[in-house]
Amino acid sequence: MKRQPEFINYFSYGMGDFLGAGAFALTAAWLMYFLTTFCGLTAVQAGSIFAIARVADAIMAPTMGFITDNFHKTRLGRRFGRRKFFILASIPLVLVYTLIWVSGFGYWYYLLTYILFEIVYSMILIPYDTLASEMSNDYKVRSKFTGARMFVAQTSAVFAAFIPGRLVEALGKENPLSFLYSGMMFTVMIMFCLVLIYKFTWERPYDEIPVEENVKNRSFLQNVHKIYADLFSTLRVKTFRYHLGMYLGGYISQDIFNAVFTYFVVFALMKSAVLASNLLAFMFAMQIIGVWIAMTITIKMNPAPAYRTAISFFIIGILGFIALQFTGTTNSTILLFVMIGVCGLGRGGLNYIPWNNYAFIPDVDEALTGQRREGVFAGVMSLIRKGTQALAVFLVGVALQEAGFVSGKASQPDAAVTAIVSILLFGTLIFLIGGLIVSYRYKLTKENHVVLLDEIQRLKNGGSKDNVSAEASQVFEELTGWEYEKSWGNNKIGYENLVNYKKKNKEKVVI
Structure with a gap:
């Protein structure tokens, strides 16, 4: 008899995205600002840390997907779970996240600690991403698991935006300890969440895992060949290609927005970092409502219409900010919160829908290949997600520096401010429109x-x-x-x- 999930299972699974979204949001919204303001790094140096870490991830992500798909063949995998073993092993290792937020070191320290964190991140998120597909085949149950995940994701993102601002108020805007304490809080919460995931989720039964032939006869080089052959083969699944188009359209636009929004508030709108924190916190709070709207539309209708609704909200919010900046009405705090709230409604849907879609991709792949390859797809998703995010942040850093941005200064040249505004507008809209176009070709429905x-x-x-x-x-x-x-x-x-x-x-x- 199939195991029926209860509230504690939905809740515990959802808590996994406290790392995937919360820590990610803290990093995306504040790390570049932290590195350029308190650590003496240039915008290009800060951006390059994200980009270089992707080289390590290009090896780690697909390798982790391969390992978790095959770890049930080991004694540890049979005892602790082929996915959940890595969740358990990562609990002490996640302490490295705190080290990222220690000021006073040089470029190589921040590069190394960030790469180490990304390795641990892959150890957790790739096995975690497979669990919704493994726990149930039911469309509504999987949608609820994804919904639980996204509700936690948006709630944790509220903390990621809100906590640094409160600490800046308490400790002073020149004190880097605000970010260290934020990192420490998130580290403790992530460790707690990992315990919940390990205890209250489950995997596909051992006897339902397809048996591969000639596994013991494969050499090391053949295993490496398998990892990358499987990785690139995912792009030959039609639904997955369109899923990636929607996923990247929604997420890269958010990466660009996250990377530049604090600069936009501080240097283009001439407001404080505390207000930027408040606006981001309100946006993430509105994303919770956006998740609920998207989940309702997805379950009652289908993912593509929900996705297009979410994109429309985000576009309206971005255009609203640019209109306020050009018309000089930025003194209206209420209007700023209205625009960021509209952005939040859209972003909540853009976060929920691709991950809801992802839970069904291994079924389409099984129809084509006759195999269950959740780990492979999780590895590809992680690699592409973090790779595009790093590239987006790096290019933002390059654009800012080329426009004359000066690290650590309270005001910036007009050219740098123009670049900030242009990135917020055109950088986001290009990818949102691209995702919108692709959504009309996405055909996976509940029926x-x-x-x-x-x-x-x-x-x-x-x-x-x-x-x-x-x-x-x-x-x-x-x-x-x-x-x-x-x-x-x-x-x-x-x-x-x-x-x-x-x-x-x-x-x-x-x-």
Whole structure:
């Protein structure tokens, strides 16, 4: 009998995004400002830390996905769980997050500590990202798991924006301890959340994990080949490609907004960092409502309409800020909070919908490959997410420095202020419009997901592909992007299928 989740399971799973969103929001909103204001780094140096860390992540993320997909073959994996073992092991390691926020060191210290944090981050988030797919196949249950995750994500993001501002007020705007204490608070909370995840979530039963052939006969180089063959093979799944387009459109726009918004408030609007903190906190609070709106539309209708609604809110909010700045009406604090609130409603949906969609992607992949590869997709998602975020922050840093931005100064040249405003407007809108266009091609719905699962189960039970219904064949082809005859492993998608394909072809030649 399938295990039915209760409130504690939804709550504990959701708490995992205290790291994925809360710590991420604190880093995105404040780390670049911290490094350029209190640590003596230039904007380019600060941005390069995010970019260089992606090189390590290009190895870590797909490797972690491969390891968690196969860790059940080890004694530790069978005892603690192939996913949850890494959740447990990361509890003491997450202390490295505090070290990022210690002032007084040089560039290499901040680069090293950030890379170490990113490694631990991958150890946690990649196994964690697979759990919603593993705990249930039901569309509504998975949507609720994602909803719980996003509610926690937005709540933790409120703290990420609000706490530094309160500490700046208490300790003074020239005191870097405000950020150190913020990092310490988040570290303790993350450790607590990891305990909840380990105790109150579960994985796919051991006997339901597909058995790979010839695993013991693979060499080290063949395993490396498998990792990257599987990684790139995910892009051959049609629904996943469109999912990535929506995901990146929503998230890169937010990365750019996060990286430049504090500068926009302080240098373009000529307001305090405390007001920037208050505005960000209110935005993240409104994102909670945005998640609820998006979840309601997604469950009652489908993801694409909900996504387009969320993008519309975010675009209106951004245009509103630019209008206030150009018309000189920035003294109206109420209008500033209205615009940031509208942004928050949109961003909540843009955070929820892609992660809700992601929970169903391994089902589409199984229809195509005949395999369960949650870890592979989690690795790809993590790599692309953090890679694009780092690139966005780095390019913002380069643009600011090229425009004459001077670290540590209370005011900036007109060219730097113009660059800040332009980045906030055009940098965000380009990606939002791109995501909007892609959403019209995303075809996974709650109705065709049921058809997909029924056909997968029929094939698992030994059903013949010759007896497929017209509806199931159409859904397979629409979601995978491949002809039905080439689905269910009858292709070269992924390392295992590639090996089997070559083996069959050799056998045919011999015959």
